[in-house]
Amino acid sequence: GQQVMQIPQYQHVQEGEDFTTYCNSSTTLSNIQWYKQRPGGHPVFLIQLVKSGEVKKQKRLTFQFGEAKKNSSLHITATQTTDVGTYFCANSGYALNFGKGTSLLVTP
């Protein structure tokens, strides 16, 4: 399957700061999905992006799909402690292939 790479691997922010994680591929992606996994929990679907240049928002979360469909980003504005967890991107092609995730720690 198509490999997706995520950076950074870890991010530690103060509550109220912004956070961004990036997902990159060397090949064109048919779509990108984002998931969140809380510590000790299971991955939960957040959003799917399909169109080139697509931008979707969920409250403080903004998701973008690059024009070339080779990268995507998740931006969280004014982080809260409830945002703690690992954020994964995944490419849904033949099977669902996940990046290694970005672990976000938010300090009050």
Added chain:
Amino acid sequence: NAGVMQNPRHLVRRRGQEARLRCSPMKGHSHVYWYRQLPEEGLKFMVYLQKENIIDESGMPKERFSAEFPKEGPSILRIQQVVRGDSAAYFCASSPPSPSPAFFGQGTRLTVV
């Protein structure tokens, strides 16, 4: 509408025993994925199944591991002759035909002692 159900939630096995992990997909979902996750690591793809068919098992170790998704009943991930290195969380996810969101079960935490 029940979500993806995995059981058991926790499983302890001695080295050499067999482990059977079950996954009941969401109603109406015909696709099942199994993933393995070690602490502080990502989700490693193991196998992708549709009813009665293995579509992609490229992530599955060649020996001791097998998976099935029968016409009736849950999907089963079977690990024979477990070793300590098999200790991990095993997640199952189900979805309608791709590309669709996948819904995960709560996982089975396997500990081999």
